Amino acid sequence: MSSVPSSRNEAQPLVSVGVPVYNAVKTIGRTLDSLINQDYDNLEIIVSDNCSDDGTYELCQEYAREDDRIVVSRNNENIGAGDNFLLVCRKSSGKYFFWAAGDDRYQPEFVGALVQDLENRPDAVVSLPQVTLEKSTGIPDCVVDFDGDKDPYTMPERELVRNLISFQTDMKYLRYNMFIHGLWRHERIKDLHLWYSFTRNMERPLLANMAMKYKFSYVANNLMTKRIHERSFKSRNPDDPISTAKRRTGLWGRYFFIFSLMFKDPLIRSSKQYAILASLIFEMLLKVSVHRLRFRAGSIRRFGRAS
Numbered sequence: 001m002s003s004v005p006s007s008r009n010e011a012q013p014l015v016s017v018g019v020p021v022y023n024a025v026k027t028i029g030r031t032l033d034s035l036i037n038q039d040y041d042n043l044e045i046i047v048s049d050n051c052s053d054d055g056t057y058e059l060c061q062e063y064a065r066e067d068d069r070i071v072v073s074r075n076n077e078n079i080g081a082g083d084n085f086l087l088v089c090r091k092s093s094g095k096y097f098f099w100a101a102g103d104d105r106y107q108p109e110f111v112g113a114l115v116q117d118l119e120n121r122p123d124a125v126v127s128l129p130q131v132t133l134e135k136s137t138g139i140p141d142c143v144v145d146f147d148g149d150k151d152p153y154t155m156p157e158r159e160l161v162r163n164l165i166s167f168q169t170d171m172k173y174l175r176y177n178m179f180i181h182g183l184w185r186h187e188r189i190k191d192l193h194l195w196y197s198f199t200r201n202m203e204r205p206l207l208a209n210m211a212m213k214y215k216f217s218y219v220a221n222n223l224m225t226k227r228i229h230e231r232s233f234k235s236r237n238p239d240d241p242i243s244t245a246k247r248r249t250g251l252w253g254r255y256f257f258i259f260s261l262m263f264k265d266p267l268i269r270s271s272k273q274y275a276i277l278a279s280l281i282f283e284m285l286l287k288v289s290v291h292r293l294r295f296r297a298g299s300i301r302r303f304g305r306a307s
Contacts, residue, residue, distance in 0.1 A: 008069070012042040013095040013119075015111055016186065018088030020081065022050040024102035025059055027227070031102055032063045032070070040111040045070045046088045051078040056102070089190060097186040103227040104181075110223040114183035117219050124153065125189075125214035128182030129223035136227060143222060144175050152176065152216035158276050160216065164208040165258050165280070177204050179216055181226065188214065205261040212273050255284050 017035055021028055035045055047070060049057040057074050064070040073091075075084070085099060096115060100106070114127040121127075133141040146152060152160050163176045180203040188210070210216075259281055262268060268277070 008043075009041040012040060013115060014042050014044065014093065015040065015115060015183070016092030016094030016097045017043060017045045017100050018085070018092055018097065019045060019047040019100045019102060020050065020084035020088050021047060021052065021056055021060070021102035022078070022081065022084070023052045023054045023056055025052070025055045027103035028056055029059060029063075030105055031100060032060070034106040034108075034110075035100060036063070036067050036069070037108055038106065038111045039108045040115065043069050043111065044092065044094060046091050047072040048084050048088045048091070049074045050081070050084045051075055092186060092190075094186055096183050097189060098183045099181060101181075101227070105225040107223040109221070111183070113219050113221060113223060117217050118183065118185065121153070121215065121217050123215045124217035125210055126179050126182040126184045127217040127219060128179050129219040129221050131178060131181070132222060132225045133228050134225050140225075141228060144178060145220065146176075146218040147220055150174070151218050152179070152211070153218060157212060158279070160211045161208045161276060162280055162283070164211060165204050165255075165262075166284070176216075177207060178226075179207055181224070182216075205258045205265075208258075209262050209265045209267045212276060213267050255281075255288070 019028075019031070019035075024031075032045070032047075035043070045067075047060045047064075049060060049072065051074070057072070060070070060072045064072045075087075079087070088099070089097060096118065098114075110129065113129065117127040118124055128146075130146075131144045133144060135141050149155075155163075160176065163174050259277065262277060268274065
């Protein structure tokens, strides 16, 4: 455990860090180390343990005793990953907020650089840096960036929304859904997030609706390392409510779910927003239809050669 003096510079805007955690004793220490060693002091770090049984809660309590910016609570029962994500956001009070997973790490400049970016761009609602993706073995996999024409701040609104909601292979690997892990203006996210889930790609409709009203900003510095898992969330958390809930499957079902959430959101009010959604619905339905026709044509050709 590393530690720094737990003083606050109240001249800086308060930044809240929500850390929803469950059975992460092997990695939560390095996550907390990277947070308390930020070169930005005015932090509150809200840890919500979801009934871990591997010593995670006890380790987090040790950190809280060393640094009074850390507040640790433990749920009476496992409320599921989604609700635990919502809980840490509801408990936060800062001008800015971000979610920190219990196996991610942050460079010391992470918070300061993103706060400065949002202070300089009042029309932006979230800021994200370059992100190194790391395998569960600890080996770096790749770096996600949004340089050049991929920069969401300068990207046409409809294009960004399309990139955020698409499950088509040619677009989903652009990884714009990673902006859920950026630094947010808390006043914009604290209530709207109640409509959504934050696991298994269902953060996409929230991000898409936010992108129709506010700018997304990008800092071209590599300031974050995110752990990726070879095993799915469902296989790692078979009893979680998100894993056991019935879901629409296939591309049709996913898009139906996404668009139904987007139309319910109070952010969607203008005729321009409705027009963007309508055009995207048509585009996605057309792409799914073409994809299915190609798949069927390929199946027929393979069957013909086999016979």
